[in-house]
Amino acid sequence: MSTTSRDYYEVLGVSRDADDETIKKAFRRLARELHPDVNPDDPTAEERFKEVAEAYKVLSEPDSRQIYDRHGHAGLRGAGGAGGPDFGGFASFQEIFDSLFGGDVFGRGGPRAQAGDDHLVAVEVTFVESAVGVSRDVDVDLVGQCDACEGSGAAPGAELLRCTRCDGQGEVRQVIRGPLGQFMRASMCSECSGAGQVPSKRCPECRGAGRRRRRETVAFDVPAGIADGQRLRLPGRAHEGDPGAPPGDLYIEIRVASDERFVRDGLDILTTVAIPVADAMTGTAVTVPTVEGDAKVELPAGTQPFHEHVLKGKGFPAIQSRGKGDQRIVVEVVVPKVTSAEGREILEKLAQHSESGGDGDGLFGRIRRKRKR
Numbered sequence: 567m568s569t570t571s572r573d574y575y576e577v578l579g580v581s582r583d584a585d586d587e588t589i590k591k592a593f594r595r596l597a598r599e600l601h602p603d604v605n606p607d608d609p610t611a612e613e614r615f616k617e618v619a620e621a622y623k624v625l626s627e628p629d630s631r632q633i634y635d636r637h638g639h640a641g642l643r644g645a646g647g648a649g650g651p652d653f654g655g656f657a658s659f660q661e662i663f664d665s666l667f668g669g670d671v672f673g674r675g676g677p678r679a680q681a682g683d684d685h686l687v688a689v690e691v692t693f694v695e696s697a698v699g700v701s702r703d704v705d706v707d708l709v710g711q712c713d714a715c716e717g718s719g720a721a722p723g724a725e726l727l728r729c730t731r732c733d734g735q736g737e738v739r740q741v742i743r744g745p746l747g748q749f750m751r752a753s754m755c756s757e758c759s760g761a762g763q764v765p766s767k768r769c770p771e772c773r774g775a776g777r778r779r780r781r782e783t784v785a786f787d788v789p790a791g792i793a794d795g796q797r798l799r800l801p802g803r804a805h806e807g808d809p810g811a812p813p814g815d816l817y818i819e820i821r822v823a824s825d826e827r828f829v830r831d832g833l834d835i836l837t838t839v840a841i842p843v844a845d846a847m848t849g850t851a852v853t854v855p856t857v858e859g860d861a862k863v864e865l866p867a868g869t870q871p872f873h874e875h876v877l878k879g880k881g882f883p884a885i886q887s888r889g890k891g892d893q894r895i896v897v898e899v900v901v902p903k904v905t906s907a908e909g910r911e912i913l914e915k916l917a918q919h920s921e922s923g924g925d926g927d928g929l930f931g932r933i934r935r936k937r938k939r
Contacts, residue, residue, distance in 0.1 A: 574621035574634060582635070586626065593622035680754070682709070682807035682814035686797075689818050691788055693825035697835070697857040697882050699790035704818065709779050709805040712772035719776040720765030727766055729758035736762040760808060777806060786818060791883040793830070794822035827855045833882045833891025840898040841865065854895055856880050863895060871899040 575582050578592040596618045624630045624642065633641045689704050711717040720726060728734040732755035739752045754760040759776075768774030784803055792798075797819045804814035822830075829836040839852050849867035853860050856877065863875055874894050881891025904910055 571639060572617070574625055577618055577621040578625065589622065589625050593618060593626075680808045681811045682805040684814040684817060685804035686817045686819060688821055689788075690821040690823055691792075692823050693828050693830075694857045695788060696792050696794075696820070696822045697790060699792075700788045701785065702788060703783050703785050705781055705783050706804075706816065707779055707781050709777050710782070711806060712769060712776055712778045714771035715769035715776060717776040718765065719769055719772065719774040721767040721769050724765045724767035726763040729755060729762055729764050731755055731757040732762065734762040736760040784816060788820060789885050791833070791885045792820050792822075794820065796820050828857070830882065831894075833884060833889070835881045835891065835893045836896060837893060838896045838898055839863075840900050841869070843899050843901050846870070846897070846899045856893055865897065869897055869899070871897065873897045 575584070578589060578596065580588055580592050584592075597615060624634055630642065685706060685708060687704055687706050689702060691700060691702070712719070715721070718726070729736075732738050736755055736758065737752045737760065738755050755762075758764050765774060769776070772778040784800065786798060786800060788798070797817050800816040800818065802813045803816035806813045827837060835857065837854055837856075839854050841850060841852060846865070846869045847867065849865055849869070851862055851864050854863055855861075858880065861877065861880075863877070865873075865875065874896055877893040877895065879890050880893035883890045904913060
């Protein structure tokens with residue numbers, strides 16, 4: 567007998583054109599919320615669960631969904647039912663889960679083999695390596711298969727016996743009783759780790775675990791353009807899991823060492839170069855470092871302090887898109903101190919043969935104003 571007269575799509579919170587996967591996800595989400603472990607003090611949880619289970623049962627089957635879409639609840643009654651599937655005869659939530667999925671609402675048909683743990687390691691690279699990329703190796707301590715017993719956990723010549731704790735099933739089942747009924751909970755057997763067998767004599771190297779920690783050298787590539795603190799993910803390169811389960815992932819956090827020649831600014835690289843004031847006045851050629859080697863830069867006459875000379879495309883490349891930054895060279899003009907009256911007179915004569923290349927009167931304008939005072 568139907569437990570609800572509400573619209574099944576409304577019960578699950580999905581649109582009428584929802585696909586099968588959307589309907590399945592909606593039911594799982596609602597069923598988790600109504601699980602007795604989550605609602606031990608809610609006497610209405612069981613009926614609410616049966617309502618969403620009924621809606622899922624109808625909408626997950628093409629024939630019943632088609633009838634319902636055309637004729638509603640009356641169509642299901644006319645098709646030989648009583649308005650929907652009847653869950654009233656089930657003694658527990660677990661039986662309903664089994665009827666719908668062959669396992670519980672959390673998607674488990676029993677205990678699953680545990681995947682391997684992830685592992686994080688930090689690796690330092692130079693500033694230049696972060697800009698142009700580099701291949702590196704890193705030594706990591708990982709849990710892997712024991713070579714002595716090839717993962718069996720048994721000593722040489724030992725027999726594999728049926729586990730007495732789980733009777734060879736690899737799992738231990740427990741009936742949980744609560745105010746909303748009872749359900750079955752399965753957990754991996756701690757004695758045999760889910761294998762169903764235990765060795766008559768354990769491997770002395772791994773003490774029967776079948777796995778042991780060992781040091782491995784892992785090669786990887788650092789992509790050009792990586793920034794300090796970014797992580798690389800190497801799938802399946804970390805700790806091994808239980809038999810049949812995937813290994814974990816290795817994460818490498820990149821630490822970029824500082825370089826007194828460069829500063830990163832987004833995708834750009836900043837560099838400073840100091841030149842004498844005379845060279846700034848007359849123009850000069852300077853050699854500046856780049857991540858690709860030294861480069862010669864021509865500075866025009868009248869170069870002002872903090873002038874930026876741009877080397878196009880000499881910065882960091884974008885990792886996940888096209889494009890590349892620039893290298894911006896900031897000029898520092900070194901102004902000497904005048905220590906004699908003769909030197910001051912020379913500067914005054916020089917001022918008569920020069921013109922300002924910057925804002926206002928520039929350096930010599932300031933000298934003239936100071937003499938007038």
